[in-house]
Amino acid sequence: MLERVFIIAAKRTAIGKLSGTLKDVDPVDLAANLFKGILAESQISPDQIEQVHLGCCTHCQANEGVAPVIARQALIKAGMPLSVVSSTVDRACTSGTWAVKVGYDAIRLREADIVLVGGTEVMSRTPHLARGLRSGVRLGAATLEDPLYPLGYKGYEPVAAEVGQVSVEYGVTREMQDAWALRSQTRYQEALKAGKWKQEILPIEVKNKKSTVTFEQDEFPKADTTIESLSSLRTVFGSPTVTAGNAPGLNDGAAAMILVSETRLKELGIKPLAEVLDFEFAGGEPKYMGTVPGTAIKDLLKKNQLTIDQVSCIEINEAFAAVPLLSSIILGNKDDAAIEKIREKINVNGGAVAMGHPVGATGTRIIVTLLYELQRRGGGYGVASLCGGLAQGDAILIKV
Structure with a gap:
């Protein structure tokens, strides 16, 4: 029989802006500090952790540059035993959810009882590239390349352009995306005040x-955002709809959770924060990245014999404001009334457009945000989902 899996601790760092407070912090140290903190706040000692799985999208942010084994370094710095096994996961924006899935599987299959999972990213430390220097530049100047500008994949258009094109196809206008961006900023500020x-x-x-x-408060949110300021921005990278205002930033941050088996939970006598019920994944044509969270959620609910009406809250990462708008169309089967009802459940406290998107950490961050909101509402089912590069989508079902 497979083990049930519970979350007993869940935290994140505040999220830094590009070249902000965290700009010089190695992602290893950022994760290690968070690990120390979450262990100190929980009733789990470092020597009780059996595995560590950590998402990080850009490993060359670490001091070593090549093969930094970020999870391994972080667990050692956090004081965990050298016998603890680890993995560092790069799956673009879904790295943080996949790290949770690896830990979940280990517990379900009885390979471990207590696993620390999460993600870390310091996009401010992403180095510029000078390709070809190892072989030498015979004539002319060496060229520096910024892998953050624009974000995308070789052989494809920038992701902002592709999401904008798909938005037009689905009838998600620039005005709708700006309105969602304003909603994200406004709801973030309301949650902050609360x-x-x-x-x-x-x-x-x-x-x-x-x-x-x-460092204890997110740096990226813009409290003075208005629809007028959003509508005045130019679109970027040839996108028909995406601007700097209806997309998230390039950010720094980390998130982590401690997962435990039901068997060990009973032995410890700890009250869990939530139960992890299931995962589902989706893939599609690369340019349709913004729709795959909707597909993943739809398949997840069907597999678990649940309807969208039975879900109390939904977190869909705002890789662009267009993503929750597109995915809600998928979930609502293009029924306008159903779509609006679904959107009221999505990112009720704002999302990445406001707080930022440290890519390797966000998959875990949205689960952390989701479970605390479910607790405030007295419990229920919640779903967290996000898209990743070239149209991969993850969705996780939890219950509080």
């Missing part, structure tokens, strides 16, 4: 050249 983010953010100490600061 003190909601304090539940999930673990303050960490960050050393800079002059002093040590406590």
Whole structure:
């Protein structure tokens, strides 16, 4: 019989803006500090952890550049036993959810009882590339390449362009995306004033050249956002709809959770935060990246014999404002009334357009955000989902 899997601790760092407070922090150290904090707050000691699985999209952000084994380094720095096995996962934006899935599978299959999972990303440390220098440049200047600008894949258009094209196809206008972006910013600020983010953010100490600061509040949100300011922005990278205002930033941050088997949970006598019920995945034509969360959620609910009406809250990562709008069309079967009802359940406290998107960490972050909101509502089913590069989609079903 497969083991049931529970979440007993869930935290994230505050999210930094590009070249902000976290700009010089190695993603290894960021993860290690979060690991130390989440272990200290939980009733789990470092020597009880059996496995660590960590998402990170851009491994060359680490000091080593090549083969940094970020999860391994982080667990050692966090004081876990050297016998703990680990993996560092790169699956683009879905890295953080896949890391959770690896830990979930290990417990379900009785390979481990207590697993630490999460994601870390410091996009500010992404290096520029000078291709060909190893062989030498015979004539002319060497060319520097910025892998962050524009974001995309060789042989394909920039992701912003493709999402914009699909948005036009589905009738998701620029105005709708700007309105969703404003909603995200507004709801984030409402949640901030209500003190909601304090539940999930673990303050960490960050050393800079002059002093040590406590980093405990997201840097990226823009409280003064208006529909007029959003509508004044130009579209980017040839996209018909996407602007800097209705897309997230390039951000820094980490998120982590401790998973435990039902058997060990009973032995420990700890009250869980949530139960992980199932995962589902989807893939599609690369340019349709914005629709795959909807497909993954739809398949997940069908597999578990649930309807969308039975789900209390949904987190869909705002890789662009278009993504929850497109995915809700898939979930609502193009029925306008159903789509609007679904959208009211999505990202009720705002999303990545407001708080930012540290790509390797976001998959875990949206689960952390989801479970705390479900707790505030007295429990129920929740789904977290996001898209990844070249149209991969993950969805996780939890219950509080």
